[in-house]
Amino acid sequence: MAIAIEKYSPEQLDPTVSVLADAFVTNPLHVSAFGPQRIDQNRLFFRIGLRHMFIGQAFVALVDGAVRGYVHFNPSPHCLPAPEEIPTAVATLLTPLGEAIPRVVKWFARWCHLDPDQPHVHLGPIGVSPKTQGKGVGTALMNRYIEHLDQERIAGYLETDRPENVEFYKRFGFVVQREEELIGTPTWYMWRARNQ
DSSP: OOOEEEEEOOOHHHHHHHHOOOOHHHHHHHHHOOOOOHHHHHHHHHHHHHIOOSSSSSEEEEEEEEEEEEEEEEEESSOOOOOOGGHIIIIIGGGGGGGHHHHHOOOOOHHHHSSSOOOOEEEEEEOOOOGGGTTTHHHHHHHHHHHHHHHHTEEEEEEEEEEEHHHHHHHTTTTEEEEEEETEEEEEEEOOOOOO
């Protein structure tokens, strides 16, 4: 299976929304925020994100010409909105999420509060179509991110809500900095020191 990594283009919005929604619909934070199997809410969430919030570098993984994965990363200090910007984001961007808004706000407010002060490039989201998981697509996307970290000689940072992802990220040099429960879900905060 040939995997090609290329820069994300807005023309790839619809297939990328589908890949991310399918990849995240069973993620514990998404289940806690939107409800179980709420593919509609996940599609809406990622459509908003791709159009308005994921403003850093973004790449897609193509398998046989079709989008099967996506990765986004953004340098600090503007990798997440400042906590005081969250009410504006809610009022202008997140209203379509309806009853999920309070949980999404609590989730992102916590992530913003814990975002490290040290220079870093924040990973997220990264997602692979469930049908393509376990075939090297996620590794190829992570390798693109790690190349960037090493070229820029900067640290990496991410959050995850899946224990199996903790082990996956450790393979790339990440270590757990903090673990806590967030909106009823275990969440791990991970750091990769800059490559000297």
